[in-house]
Amino acid sequence: MLRGVDAFAIKLEAFGALSLGDQAALNTVQGPVRRISAGTEIVAEGQPLRTAYILREGWTSSSKQLRDGSRQVIDIQIPGDHLGLSGILLSASDRTYTALTKVEVTQLDTERLLDALGTSPNLARLLLKAASREEAMLVEHLVSIGKRDATARTLHFLLELGARMRLVGRGSANRFECPISQATLADALGMTAIHLNRVLRQLREAQLMIFREGIVTFLDVEKLIEMADFDRGYLEDGMGLLG
Amino acid sequence: MLRGVDAFAIKLEAFGALSLGDQAALNTVQGPVRRISAGTEIVAEGQPLRTAYILREGWTSSSKQLRDGSRQVIDIQIPGDHLGLSGILLSASDRTYTALTKVEVTQLDTERLLDALGTSPNLARLLLKAASREEAMLVEHLVSIGKRDATARTLHFLLELGARMRLVGRGSANRFECPISQATLADALGMTAIHLNRVLRQLREAQLMIFREGIVTFLDVEKLIEMADFDRGYLEDGMGLLG
Known part of the structure; x- marks a missing residue:
C-alpha cells in the first residue's frame, strides 16, 4: 500500500487515479529513503547518469553552468518531483541537481520503471x-x-510554485513554504539579487505579496494572476488548483 | 514496411534499432499524409488538443503569444519531429504550431500510440x-x-539545427537547408531582426558562417562549436553527429 508521504504518487494521482497495482509498482521501482544534507550536489552536469531519484522531502534546484562561470537555474524541484529521470536515457546528465534544503530521496530503478510502464x-x-x-x-x-518583465516574471514563477506545492498537498491557495534563498530565486529568474529584492519590496509595499522568512503569502491572488498573465491551464489539467 | 521518407522512424532509429513490429506500429499510428500551405496555423494555443501530428516534410515553428502581442518562438520543428504530442494529454495546447514552409504532416492516433507503447x-x-x-x-x-550573448546564442541555435537535420539524413556536417526567415530566427533567439542581421554579417565577414538564400554553411565548424560553447552530448547520445 501507499505510504502517506509518497508525494510522487500524490502528484501522479492529480492526473488520474492509480490502481492498487500501479501503487505497488511505484513502490517496487523506488529504493530505500536516503537523507542528503543541504548544499550537496546530488547529480553533476556531464556525469554519466545511471540513476534518477524521486524527491520525497525538501527542495532541490537543477542548473547549468556556463563556461564563463555563470549559472542558469533551470527549475526548482519540490516533493514528488524526480531528479534526472528525463536524462536517464541519454549518455550524461545535462544539468546539475543541488539540494537546497535537507532532502530525502529514493533511488529510482529505471529498468523496473520501464517494465512497469510496459x-x-x-x-x-x-x-x-x-x-x-x-x-x-x-x-x-x-x-x-525571453519576454516577461521583472515583476511578471517573478510573480509567474511564484504562482507556479504555489500551484505545484498545492498539487502535492502542501500549502494553500494563497500561502506556501518556500525555503529558497533570494539568490537562487534571482538565478532562476535571470535577474540580479538586487533587482529581485526591489521587485519583492514593491510587491510587499503594494500589499500584493509577501516573501519573508521562507514563506510566500499572496495577498491578492486574482490581481497577481492578472499581473503575471498566469494561465492556470498548463498546470491544472482541469483541476482548479488555484481556486 | 517502412517508407524511405518516414523521417519520424529515421529519427527514432538514431536512438536505437526499430524492430519490424515497431516499424509496422509506427505506420498504424499515423493517418494519411496531409499537405498544408506555408503560413497556416496547424494548432492554435489554447485550442483543445485532440490531435498531434508528425511532420514529414517542411518546417514549422512553435510559439507562444503574450498578452501584449509579442511572441516568443519556442522551437523550430523539422522533418521527423512531432507537433503537439507533448501537450496531447493536457487539456489544451500550450503553444501555436505554424507552417513556415509548405509542409506534409500525418495525423497521429494517440490512443493507438499509447497501445503500441504498451x-x-x-x-x-x-x-x-x-x-x-x-x-x-x-x-x-x-x-x-538567459545567459548566452547574441553571437553564441545564434551559433548555438544554428549548430543545433544542423545537427538535428543531419540526424534525419538531411544536410552534412557543415551545410544544411534552413528555410526560415531572419524574422522568425530573431524571434526564436529573443533578438531584434536588426541585431541578428548584424551578428550574421559579422560571422560572414569573419569567414566563419554564411546564412544566405535559405542555406546555412559553417566554414569552420570546430571554431564555431568553441565560440558557442556547444556541447554535442545532449543531441548525440554518442552518435558523433557533428563529425
Whole structure:
C-alpha cells in the first residue's frame, strides 16, 4: 500500500487515479529513503547518469553552468518531483541537481520503471502527463526569461510554485513554504539579487505579496494572476488548483 | 514496411534499432499524409488538443503569444519531429504550431500510440529518448536566452539545427537547408531582426558562417562549436553527429 508521504504518487494521482497495482509498482521501482544534507550536489552536469531519484522531502534546484562561470537555474524541484529521470536515457546528465534544503530521496530503478510502464498503460499515461506538464513549465520559463518583465516574471514563477506545492498537498491557495534563498530565486529568474529584492519590496509595499522568512503569502491572488498573465491551464489539467 | 521518407522512424532509429513490429506500429499510428500551405496555423494555443501530428516534410515553428502581442518562438520543428504530442494529454495546447514552409504532416492516433507503447517497451524507450532530447533542447534554449550573448546564442541555435537535420539524413556536417526567415530566427533567439542581421554579417565577414538564400554553411565548424560553447552530448547520445 501507499505510504502517506509518497508525494510522487500524490502528484501522479492529480492526473488520474492509480490502481492498487500501479501503487505497488511505484513502490517496487523506488529504493530505500536516503537523507542528503543541504548544499550537496546530488547529480553533476556531464556525469554519466545511471540513476534518477524521486524527491520525497525538501527542495532541490537543477542548473547549468556556463563556461564563463555563470549559472542558469533551470527549475526548482519540490516533493514528488524526480531528479534526472528525463536524462536517464541519454549518455550524461545535462544539468546539475543541488539540494537546497535537507532532502530525502529514493533511488529510482529505471529498468523496473520501464517494465512497469510496459505492463500498466495507465501508469505510462500518468507519467507522460506529468512529463508534459514539466515541458510546459520549461516553456513558460523560456517565455518568462525571453519576454516577461521583472515583476511578471517573478510573480509567474511564484504562482507556479504555489500551484505545484498545492498539487502535492502542501500549502494553500494563497500561502506556501518556500525555503529558497533570494539568490537562487534571482538565478532562476535571470535577474540580479538586487533587482529581485526591489521587485519583492514593491510587491510587499503594494500589499500584493509577501516573501519573508521562507514563506510566500499572496495577498491578492486574482490581481497577481492578472499581473503575471498566469494561465492556470498548463498546470491544472482541469483541476482548479488555484481556486 | 517502412517508407524511405518516414523521417519520424529515421529519427527514432538514431536512438536505437526499430524492430519490424515497431516499424509496422509506427505506420498504424499515423493517418494519411496531409499537405498544408506555408503560413497556416496547424494548432492554435489554447485550442483543445485532440490531435498531434508528425511532420514529414517542411518546417514549422512553435510559439507562444503574450498578452501584449509579442511572441516568443519556442522551437523550430523539422522533418521527423512531432507537433503537439507533448501537450496531447493536457487539456489544451500550450503553444501555436505554424507552417513556415509548405509542409506534409500525418495525423497521429494517440490512443493507438499509447497501445503500441504498451506492447513494445523498445518503442517506448526510443520515444522517451527522443522526448529527453527535446527537453534538453528546451533547456539549452532557456540557457541561451538567459545567459548566452547574441553571437553564441545564434551559433548555438544554428549548430543545433544542423545537427538535428543531419540526424534525419538531411544536410552534412557543415551545410544544411534552413528555410526560415531572419524574422522568425530573431524571434526564436529573443533578438531584434536588426541585431541578428548584424551578428550574421559579422560571422560572414569573419569567414566563419554564411546564412544566405535559405542555406546555412559553417566554414569552420570546430571554431564555431568553441565560440558557442556547444556541447554535442545532449543531441548525440554518442552518435558523433557533428563529425
